[in-house]
Amino acid sequence: NFINKHQKPVLTGQRFKTKKRDEKEKFEPTVFRDTIIQGLNEAGNDLEAVAKFLDSTGSRLDYRRYADTLFDILIAGSMLAPGGTRIDDNDKTKMTSHCVFSADEHHDCIRNYAQVRVG
Template sequence: MNKHQKPVLTGQRFKTRKRDEKEKFEPTVFRDTLVQGLNEAGDDLEAVAKFLDSTGSRLDYRRYADTLFDILVAGSMLAPGGTRIDDGDKTKMTNHCVFSANEDHETIRNYAQVFNKLIRRYKYLEKAFEDEMKKLLLFLKAFSEAEQTKLAMLSGILLGNGTLPATILTSLFTDSLVKEGIAASFAVKLFKAWMAEKDANSVTSSLR
């Protein structure tokens, strides 16, 4: 009987490995797993942080960092320019993200803590997150005014607690963002959130 059991057990182990590989190396499966986990955690940001912490050993955060942060901020994978790739299929999106959060400082600060915990746990995401935020600032025109406000608040809070460097602000100097007044409006909201976290001297020294 043992002779018959071995191939079955081996096959099961092989299937598990193949499934894990699929989750690590297929962006759509990565997205689906992430969206499902966020939807299950719901508005409990402590549960979201725990899910992201534990799932990092199973999903390839390093390879798909842009997808990870797109979904945490916008609820969906983003195409170049900032449009949502899965806008037509709500099953591939989540409302449990920064853009769907309430527009108040305390709520956005709680979301900032999710990013802080994630990056402390997976230090290699630090540079990827910086690149993501630079990209999102370039995409501002694609986002609604409310989404821009929440992104400005998140950026200000993360600048205040040192998770992000002030160099991300260079993205705001894009001609189109400056000419249309988007950069100025965004900067005002960002600095307001930053000043709520740190005093003026601290903000000034970060910009030097």
């Protein structure tokens, strides 16, 4: 066995630059959920304000990356666990009433919710 007792030279003061493609964004659906639900709840009962909020945050938040979470919130009012149970622990800050499941059960109301979500 040959053991090299000489240390290799070390460059000091050098920083390794990471390339943009090597940087990975963290996947944080709970942070996304909290942001969306806070905005929806602050919009009050005004569907116009809800639509405006969703439009404005679409440029800041990655709706594609968190599509499943967004769908859960807009349909069921909170994130869903596998099997369909809500994972909000009855914490009002983790759920919203601006969702299809909480809408009045008549055609016009459901259509208004669908138009806000799709439009």
